Amino acid sequence: MIVYIYDGTFPGLLTAVYEAFYQKEKPGQILKEWDYSQNLFSQPIYISSDNGKADKVFNAIKERISFTALKNVYYAFLSETDNGDTLIYNYLKLGFKMGKYVDGNHSHETVSRLHEICKKVAREKHRMLGLIRFRLIRGDVYYASMEPDHNVIALIAPHFARRMSDQNWIIHDIKRKTAIVYNQTEWVMTDLEITQALPIDEEEYLYQKVWKTYFDKIAIRERKNPRLQKSFIPSRYWKHLVEI
Amino acid sequence: MASFTLRGNGEMNLERKVEILSESAKYDVSCSSSGSKRKNTKGGIGNGAYSGICHSWSEDGRCISLLKILYTNYCIYDCVYCVNRHSNDIPRAAFTPEELAELTINFYRRNYIEGLFLSSGIIKNPDYTMEQLIKAMRLLRESKGFNGYIHVKAIPGADNRLISLAGQYADRMSVNIELPTGRSLSMLAPQKNKSSIIGSMGLISTRIKEVREERKTFKRVLPFVPAGQSTQLIVGATPDDDLHILNLTQGLYGRFGLKRVYYSAYVPVNTQSSLLPAIASPPMVRENRLYQADWLLRFYGFKAEEILDEKHPNLDLNLDPKSDWALRNLHLFPVEVNKADYEMLLRVPGIGVISARKILAARRVKALTFDGLSRIGVVLKRARHFITCQGKYYGERGLNEELIRLSITNTKRSFTQASNQLTFFTEEFLGC
Numbered sequence: 183m184i185v186y187i188y189d190g191t192f193p194g195l196l197t198a199v200y201e202a203f204y205q206k207e208k209p210g211q212i213l214k215e216w217d218y219s220q221n222l223f224s225q226p227i228y229i230s231s232d233n234g235k236a237d238k239v240f241n242a243i244k245e246r247i248s249f250t251a252l253k254n255v256y257y258a259f260l261s262e263t264d265n266g267d268t269l270i271y272n273y274l275k276l277g278f279k280m281g282k283y284v285d286g287n288h289s290h291e292t293v294s295r296l297h298e299i300c301k302k303v304a305r306e307k308h309r310m311l312g313l314i315r316f317r318l319i320r321g322d323v324y325y326a327s328m329e330p331d332h333n334v335i336a337l338i339a340p341h342f343a344r345r346m347s348d349q350n351w352i353i354h355d356i357k358r359k360t361a362i363v364y365n366q367t368e369w370v371m372t373d374l375e376i377t378q379a380l381p382i383d384e385e386e387y388l389y390q391k392v393w394k395t396y397f398d399k400i401a402i403r404e405r406k407n408p409r410l411q412k413s414f415i416p417s418r419y420w421k422h423l424v425e426i
Numbered sequence: 427m428a429s430f431t432l433r434g435n436g437e438m439n440l441e442r443k444v445e446i447l448s449e450s451a452k453y454d455v456s457c458s459s460s461g462s463k464r465k466n467t468k469g470g471i472g473n474g475a476y477s478g479i480c481h482s483w484s485e486d487g488r489c490i491s492l493l494k495i496l497y498t499n500y501c502i503y504d505c506v507y508c509v510n511r512h513s514n515d516i517p518r519a520a521f522t523p524e525e526l527a528e529l530t531i532n533f534y535r536r537n538y539i540e541g542l543f544l545s546s547g548i549i550k551n552p553d554y555t556m557e558q559l560i561k562a563m564r565l566l567r568e569s570k571g572f573n574g575y576i577h578v579k580a581i582p583g584a585d586n587r588l589i590s591l592a593g594q595y596a597d598r599m600s601v602n603i604e605l606p607t608g609r610s611l612s613m614l615a616p617q618k619n620k621s622s623i624i625g626s627m628g629l630i631s632t633r634i635k636e637v638r639e640e641r642k643t644f645k646r647v648l649p650f651v652p653a654g655q656s657t658q659l660i661v662g663a664t665p666d667d668d669l670h671i672l673n674l675t676q677g678l679y680g681r682f683g684l685k686r687v688y689y690s691a692y693v694p695v696n697t698q699s700s701l702l703p704a705i706a707s708p709p710m711v712r713e714n715r716l717y718q719a720d721w722l723l724r725f726y727g728f729k730a731e732e733i734l735d736e737k738h739p740n741l742d743l744n745l746d747p748k749s750d751w752a753l754r755n756l757h758l759f760p761v762e763v764n765k766a767d768y769e770m771l772l773r774v775p776g777i778g779v780i781s782a783r784k785i786l787a788a789r790r791v792k793a794l795t796f797d798g799l800s801r802i803g804v805v806l807k808r809a810r811h812f813i814t815c816q817g818k819y820y821g822e823r824g825l826n827e828e829l830i831r832l833s834i835t836n837t838k839r840s841f842t843q844a845s846n847q848l849t850f851f852t853e854e855f856l857g858c
């Protein structure tokens with residue numbers, strides 16, 4: 183089976199899709215370079231990222247399928263699901279055949295599976311909008327850390343740039359060592375790894391304490407239901423919250 | 427009522443005030459932060475999130491999206507069911523507008539909340555109380571440049587001009603109906619009266635419509651309560667049945683165009699009163715069924731009369747209201763999933779609004795199969811008894827009501843019917 187290997191970037195994936203369409207022998211799988219391991223049955227072909235080809239595919243999806251399909255492909259890419267890239271490729275093959283009706287084809291396995299991972303990413307993006315907790319560190323910067331399952335950091339940045347427009351803030355994806363930094367004018371994405379403890383502002387301790395008090399008191403004791411609570415925020419998210 | 431001054435709470439620290447005033451606010455169950463398209467301003471902070479955002483979940487499993495707090499829990503009223511009633515000996519506290527605004531902004535900056543949910547005990551009189559709430563909101567909006575979500579309670583009986591003014595700063599406003607009948611209101615909360623509650627609701631609803639119309643021509647007109655109005659009913663504090671509650675709900679949506687009616691299962695906080703039922707725990711299953719029935723009214727095209735009637739005045743605790751309705755109307759089933767119209771698909775147990783829409787989209791592409799339905803997200807455990815798929819039926823042969831009911835009811839737990847709840851009410855209450 184032919185396997186396309188690419189550099190793990192979004193333009194890289196689109197380039198691989200481009201090549202797949204124009205080569206006679208189609209790939210059975212598309213994988214990121216760090217996910218590929220040599221074996222007897224696969225014949226690897228390395229695809230190098232090409233922005234020109236990537237742009238052509240980007241526009242083709244938008245024009246010949248739909249803007250929704252483009253968004254779906256991007257979200258599915260950000261999900262970092264196993265074999266997600268191959269699923270995207272199969273979805274696009276179907277999409278170029280069916281055009282804008284591909285997303286209405288809910289009973290088709292490829293379509294419904296792709297929609298499922300897109301929904302996971304969309305849900306996590308929305309969840310993060312609520313679960314991110316900023317801490318005031320000395321120097322007048324609000325810092326938040328997170329470890330999302332999917333790579334949603336760029337999706338949530340615009341929301342906080344609009345909302346917290348008059349404060350400096352940093353959102354840090356600890357798992358992927360990337361961060362968004364905002365300086366009251368614009369935001370940028372950068373690599374970030376923090377090895378020492380951050381200097382917390384004095385005021386921070388007061389507000390964290392008051393928040394924890396509020397959080398405890400607002401529950402109605404007679405309706406205690408920790409299982410229900412956990413079903414809304416799985417325990418893996420608790421690490422970066424203040425109140426639990 | 428003797429003259430009243432707010433005792434200086436300067437000595438009480440912020441943490442203690444928040445402890446007291448959130449403890450007192452938690453029985454107002456609305457947690458919505460949706461419906462606001464409010465944009466941030468230059469130099470300001472915050473905006474609305476139209477779909478609403480949940481920031482956390484408390485130990486009772488309820489969503490936390492706002493700082494839900496009382497301006498003060500001093501109160502001149504003595505409502506029997508309320509934890510803040512005048513005759514209760516509990517710690518009392520009060521904010522200053524500045525304290526409340528600072529707290530809200532600081533929580534907001536840390537992304538703990540979408541905004542503020544502000545209520546209050548009644549101090550001096552409804553007008554004075556409403557004025558304090560307006561002061562706090564004005565400080566937040568104008569001095570602090572806050573553009574996040576504000577849900578404010580309208581104090582029933584407050585002057586119309588004050589309520590109109592408050593609505594200019596808030597995204598949502600609500601007045602609690604509290605109890606399903608005027609009679610129970612006068613028994614349990616004699617200082618509140620039904621006509622001032624309904625009057626305030628009517629004023630807010632009219633003003634919302636007026637401003638919406640005005641803004642179509644004059645964009646400069648400030649929005650008034652753009653996220654709409656809601657209300658709350660306590661369920662299980664009185665012997666009123668679900669039929670009555672559902673009819674009231676339908677009437678409120680129809681007459682006042684409310685966004686939501688909330689049902690709050692009665693929590694016995696004041697155990698000394700003989701006017702209130704002595705129950706061991708809040709009627710949560712009943713509350714859940716009422717919410718399901720409420721959804722049927724708003725999203726599934728049902729009328730209250732279809733769900734309940736004189737012969738069945740209470741919702742079945744063991745089965746959701748839509749399935750119960752379907753079992754009482756088996757002559758309408760099974761429906762062919764590839765041909766039925768949207769309204770009929772919505773009536774099938776196991777098919778929700780999203781699945782119904784997906785079915786309509788998918789069957790345009792190709793005819794649906796039974797497996798295709800499960801991929802769409804239809805709950806086949808229930809739906810299979812009420813549909814055919816390309817002519818084939820996969821449910822209980824003969825469409826037998828008893829057998830289907832057995833098959834779809836959650837048999838792990840079973841609940842005693844609501845009618846038994848009448849025994850919790852004393853002679854004194856029922857005889858009046």
